Amino acid sequence: MTTLTLMAPAKLNLFLHINAKRADGYHELETLFTFLEFGDELTFRLNEQDCINIIGDTADIPLEDNLIYKAIRALQPYKQIQKGISVTLTKNLPMGGGVGGGSSDAATTLLAINQLWQCNLSNQKLAQIGLKLGADVPVFINGKTALAQGVGENLMPVTLEKRWFCVVFPNVHVSTKKVFTHPDLPRDTKKLTTDWKLSNTRNDCETLVKKLYPEVEKTLGWLLKYGPSRMTGTGACCFVEFDSAAAAQRVLSSLPSCWQGFIAPSSNISVAHMQLDNWLKM
Numbered sequence: 001m002t003t004l005t006l007m008a009p010a011k012l013n014l015f016l017h018i019n020a021k022r023a024d025g026y027h028e029l030e031t032l033f034t035f036l037e038f039g040d041e042l043t044f045r046l047n048e049q050d051c052i053n054i055i056g057d058t059a060d061i062p063l064e065d066n067l068i069y070k071a072i073r074a075l076q077p078y079k080q081i082q083k084g085i086s087v088t089l090t091k092n093l094p095m096g097g098g099v100g101g102g103s104s105d106a107a108t109t110l111l112a113i114n115q116l117w118q119c120n121l122s123n124q125k126l127a128q129i130g131l132k133l134g135a136d137v138p139v140f141i142n143g144k145t146a147l148a149q150g151v152g153e154n155l156m157p158v159t160l161e162k163r164w165f166c167v168v169f170p171n172v173h174v175s176t177k178k179v180f181t182h183p184d185l186p187r188d189t190k191k192l193t194t195d196w197k198l199s200n201t202r203n204d205c206e207t208l209v210k211k212l213y214p215e216v217e218k219t220l221g222w223l224l225k226y227g228p229s230r231m232t233g234t235g236a237c238c239f240v241e242f243d244s245a246a247a248a249q250r251v252l253s254s255l256p257s258c259w260q261g262f263i264a265p266s267s268n269i270s271v272a273h274m275q276l277d278n279w280l281k282m
């Protein structure tokens with residue numbers, strides 16, 4: 001088989017605690033990742049020219065900077081066949097929005113190319129390769145709702161009830177680096193004990209990001225009318241959760257036109273993994 005289409009799903013950080021700053025500048029985190037059944041779509045085709053190209057919604061990201069390209073290049077040493085890869089990208093996730101679109105694109109690419117180039121690498125090895133592309137790549141390779149520790153590489157699977165989320169993108173791009181290097185970021189939240197509850201948690205980046213980006217504060221304030229709202233990752237996307245699609249849709253329907261949003265159910269297993277399993281059975 002020479003063609004494979006997979007989703008690169010969004011993630012949400014249902015909470016994000018910052019425990020410490022490491023000597024290398026990175027931060028020790030505790031965060032609960034879940035996946036949404038909504039994301040970018042990538043189609044991978046083997047080509048005879050043995051070249052790499054990406055078409056579609058690549059915005060203005062130079063080819064060499066695209067995480068999809070970096071992921072393909074990272075698997076070149078392991079390829080077992082002399083064929084190139086053509087990728088078509090449909091981008092549905094806001095870039096730099098805290099829903100992990102870039103990392104998810106990279107992870108989906110590693111999973112797909114591993115099959116198409118017959119690299120035969122384990123997911124553990126793909127996660128190791130992926131971590132060099134971004135801190136969130138391993139959780140997408142692992143593909144299970146998880147409590148993450150470290151910089152996101154220590155993953156403990158967690159099963160959560162299916163919920164519907166309304167995710168709003170306030171149309172501001174938050175720089176992850178700017179947040180993590182800011183002197184006002186709290187960095188000393190105590191590590192969780194085993195009996196953690198969602199209600200005892202928060203996003204440690206939220207207060208700072210609200211101050212730096214007032215549009216995020218406005219979005220969270222607006223969402224609060226509908227339920228407890230929170231920011232994902234280092235922002236800028238914010239979310240509110242419901243039991244039903246109809247309740248999430250009601251929020252989306254009244255969204256001010258200056259913001260974009262989407263609704264989606266959560267999923268304990270990444271859609272990319274379910275699609276890959278089906279493809280392998282074909």
Ligand SMILES: C[C@@](CO)(OP(=O)(O)O)[C@H](O)COP(=O)(O)OP(=O)(O)OC[C@H]1O[C@@H](n2ccc(N)nc2=O)[C@H](O)[C@@H]1O
Nearest residue numbers: 025026027098100134135136151152176177180233234235
């Ligand atoms: C904190 C999270 C939570 O999901 O935020 P979002 O990016 O999703 O918003 C991620 O782990 C982010 O992952 P990612 O966006 O891949 O970050 P990277 O490219 O690896 O790092 C960007 C920069 O953020 C800082 N950084 C990132 C992760 C971390 N645990 N500690 C850090 O200090 C570093 O300064 C680094 O140079």
Ligand SMILES: Nc1ncnc2c1ncn2[C@@H]1O[C@H](COP(=O)(O)OP(=O)(O)O)[C@@H](O)[C@H]1O
Nearest residue numbers: 065066067095096097098099100101102103105
């Ligand atoms: N295929 C890609 N999709 C999205 N962003 C990409 C991609 N390749 C490189 N990037 C870069 O990675 C940065 C972070 O992307 P993203 O994962 O969407 O952010 P976040 O982790 O905040 O959700 C973007 O600002 C963009 O410059």
